[in-house]
Amino acid sequence: VIQKGMRSVTITSNSQNVGALSIGQNDTKATVTMPISIDPTTNIMTIDTPNGPMKVSIMPDDAVAIIRQLKVMNQNGVPNSVILEVHNNQLEYKIKTEKEEKLLWIIPINILRDIYVSADTGGVVAVKKSALYGLLTLFTF
Numbered sequence: 234v235i236q237k238g239m240r241s242v243t244i245t246s247n248s249q250n251v252g253a254l255s256i257g258q259n260d261t262k263a264t265v266t267m268p269i270s271i272d273p274t275t276n277i278m279t280i281d282t283p284n285g286p287m288k289v290s291i292m293p294d295d296a297v298a299i300i301r302q303l304k305v306m307n308q309n310g311v312p313n314s315v316i317l318e319v320h321n322n323q324l325e326y327k328i329k330t331e332k333e334e335k336l337l338w339i340i341p342i343n344i345l346r347d348i349y350v351s352a353d354t355g356g357v358v359a360v361k362k363s364a365l366y367g368l369l370t371l372f373t374f
Contacts (some may be wrong), residue, residue, distance in 0.1 A: 242278075243293055244269060256293055256317065263293035263326055266319040280317065280324055280352075287324040289317070289352045296326040296350040305348055305360060306330040313345075317352060320359075324352040 243257045254269060255262045268281040279286040291299075293315050300306050306328075310337075313329040320327065328350060331343040349358040 244321060256289075258292040258294040261297050261312070261315060263296075263315040263317045267317075267319075270356040282319045282324060284322055287319075287353070289324065291326075291350065291352050291355040293317075293326060295355060296352070297357050299350060299366060300328060300330070300357065302349050303357060305357065306332050306346075309345075320349055323358070325349045325358055326352055 243255075245255050245257065246253075253264050253266045256269075257263075265280060268282060270279045270286065271277070272279075278289040280289060296337055297306075297312055297315070301308055301310075306312070307330070308364040310330055310332075313331070314327075315329075316327045318327055320324065326349070328348045329345070330348060331345055333341050335343050336342050347358075347359075347361040350356070351358055
Protein backbone atom coordinates (compact mmCIF):
# COMPACT_ATOMS: atom_id res chain seq x y z
CA VAL A 234 0.00 0.00 0.00
CA ILE A 235 1.35 3.41 -1.04
CA GLN A 236 -0.01 6.67 0.35
CA LYS A 237 -0.56 9.24 -2.44
CA GLY A 238 -1.76 12.41 -0.70
CA MET A 239 -4.95 11.56 1.15
CA ARG A 240 -5.54 8.38 -0.88
CA SER A 241 -3.84 5.01 -0.89
CA VAL A 242 -2.79 2.83 -3.81
CA THR A 243 -2.53 -0.94 -3.44
CA ILE A 244 -0.14 -3.10 -5.46
CA THR A 245 -0.93 -6.82 -5.52
CA SER A 246 -0.09 -9.85 -7.60
CA ASN A 247 -2.61 -10.40 -10.36
CA SER A 248 -4.45 -13.67 -9.76
CA GLN A 249 -5.60 -13.90 -13.39
CA ASN A 250 -2.22 -13.27 -15.03
CA VAL A 251 0.87 -14.96 -13.56
CA GLY A 252 3.83 -12.58 -13.52
CA ALA A 253 1.62 -9.47 -13.62
CA LEU A 254 0.83 -6.99 -10.89
CA SER A 255 -2.31 -4.97 -10.23
CA ILE A 256 -2.20 -1.32 -9.24
CA GLY A 257 -5.48 -0.57 -7.48
CA GLN A 258 -7.11 2.62 -6.35
CA ASN A 259 -10.73 2.64 -5.15
CA ASP A 260 -12.55 0.16 -7.43
CA THR A 261 -10.24 0.51 -10.44
CA LYS A 262 -7.29 -1.82 -11.02
CA ALA A 263 -4.68 -1.63 -13.76
CA THR A 264 -2.61 -4.62 -14.82
CA VAL A 265 1.12 -4.14 -15.39
CA THR A 266 3.65 -6.77 -16.50
CA MET A 267 6.78 -4.62 -16.04
CA PRO A 268 8.76 -4.23 -12.78
CA ILE A 269 7.59 -1.51 -10.38
CA SER A 270 9.89 0.61 -8.19
CA ILE A 271 8.77 2.86 -5.35
CA ASP A 272 10.93 5.52 -3.71
CA PRO A 273 10.19 5.06 0.03
CA THR A 274 10.91 8.69 0.92
CA THR A 275 8.77 10.34 -1.78
CA ASN A 276 6.32 7.51 -2.62
CA ILE A 277 7.00 8.13 -6.32
CA MET A 278 6.21 5.05 -8.38
CA THR A 279 8.27 4.24 -11.46
CA ILE A 280 7.89 1.44 -13.97
CA ASP A 281 11.01 -0.16 -15.45
CA THR A 282 10.16 -0.14 -19.17
CA PRO A 283 12.31 -1.28 -22.10
CA ASN A 284 12.97 2.46 -22.70
CA GLY A 285 14.15 2.99 -19.11
CA PRO A 286 12.32 3.92 -15.90
CA MET A 287 9.17 6.04 -16.31
CA LYS A 288 7.27 7.87 -13.57
CA VAL A 289 3.61 7.13 -12.82
CA SER A 290 1.89 10.34 -11.71
CA ILE A 291 -1.69 9.41 -12.63
CA MET A 292 -3.30 6.43 -10.90
CA PRO A 293 -5.81 4.10 -12.63
CA ASP A 294 -8.86 5.61 -10.94
CA ASP A 295 -7.78 9.10 -11.99
CA ALA A 296 -7.32 7.97 -15.62
CA VAL A 297 -10.86 6.54 -15.71
CA ALA A 298 -12.24 9.72 -14.10
CA ILE A 299 -10.52 11.82 -16.78
CA ILE A 300 -12.10 9.93 -19.68
CA ARG A 301 -15.51 10.04 -17.99
CA GLN A 302 -15.20 13.79 -17.58
CA LEU A 303 -14.23 14.17 -21.24
CA LYS A 304 -17.24 11.99 -22.17
CA VAL A 305 -15.10 9.54 -24.14
CA MET A 306 -16.85 6.67 -22.37
CA ASN A 307 -20.30 6.15 -20.87
CA GLN A 308 -20.72 8.26 -17.70
CA ASN A 309 -21.66 5.34 -15.44
CA GLY A 310 -19.77 2.74 -17.45
CA VAL A 311 -17.14 0.46 -16.00
CA PRO A 312 -14.00 -0.21 -18.07
CA ASN A 313 -13.67 -3.74 -19.44
CA SER A 314 -9.96 -3.65 -18.57
CA VAL A 315 -7.19 -1.21 -17.67
CA ILE A 316 -3.62 -2.07 -18.68
CA LEU A 317 -0.51 0.00 -17.96
CA GLU A 318 1.82 -0.39 -20.94
CA VAL A 319 4.35 1.40 -23.14
CA HIS A 320 2.68 2.85 -26.22
CA ASN A 321 4.43 5.27 -28.60
CA ASN A 322 7.48 5.38 -26.31
CA GLN A 323 5.53 6.61 -23.29
CA LEU A 324 3.82 4.95 -20.36
CA GLU A 325 0.06 4.91 -20.88
CA TYR A 326 -3.09 3.32 -19.52
CA LYS A 327 -4.93 1.37 -22.20
CA ILE A 328 -8.55 1.47 -21.10
CA LYS A 329 -10.93 -0.85 -22.93
CA THR A 330 -14.45 0.52 -22.64
CA GLU A 331 -17.69 1.21 -24.47
CA LYS A 332 -19.43 4.39 -25.60
CA GLU A 333 -23.10 4.52 -26.50
CA GLU A 334 -23.93 5.84 -29.98
CA LYS A 335 -27.27 6.11 -31.76
CA LEU A 336 -27.79 3.99 -34.89
CA LEU A 337 -30.11 5.80 -37.30
CA TRP A 338 -30.45 8.48 -34.58
CA ILE A 339 -32.77 6.15 -32.61
CA ILE A 340 -31.30 2.76 -31.70
CA PRO A 341 -28.67 2.89 -28.92
CA ILE A 342 -25.62 0.69 -29.52
CA ASN A 343 -22.37 0.37 -27.59
CA ILE A 344 -19.16 0.86 -29.57
CA LEU A 345 -15.98 -0.74 -28.20
CA ARG A 346 -12.95 1.53 -27.97
CA ASP A 347 -9.44 1.58 -26.57
CA ILE A 348 -8.55 4.87 -24.90
CA TYR A 349 -4.90 5.66 -24.14
CA VAL A 350 -4.24 8.01 -21.20
CA SER A 351 -0.74 9.19 -20.29
CA ALA A 352 0.36 7.83 -16.91
CA ASP A 353 2.54 10.91 -16.41
CA THR A 354 0.33 13.84 -17.51
CA GLY A 355 -3.20 12.37 -17.56
CA GLY A 356 -3.84 13.58 -21.09
CA VAL A 357 -5.82 11.44 -23.53
CA VAL A 358 -3.25 10.37 -26.12
CA ALA A 359 -5.42 8.33 -28.49
CA VAL A 360 -8.87 6.85 -28.93
CA LYS A 361 -9.07 3.74 -31.12
CA LYS A 362 -12.52 2.57 -32.08
CA SER A 363 -13.49 -0.89 -33.27
CA ALA A 364 -13.31 -1.63 -37.01
CA LEU A 365 -17.09 -1.80 -37.12
CA TYR A 366 -17.26 1.83 -36.01
CA GLY A 367 -16.18 3.13 -39.43
CA LEU A 368 -19.13 1.44 -41.06
CA LEU A 369 -21.57 2.48 -38.36
CA THR A 370 -20.56 6.15 -38.53
CA LEU A 371 -22.52 6.35 -41.75
CA PHE A 372 -25.66 5.68 -39.72
CA THR A 373 -24.92 7.01 -36.19
CA PHE A 374 -25.54 10.39 -34.61
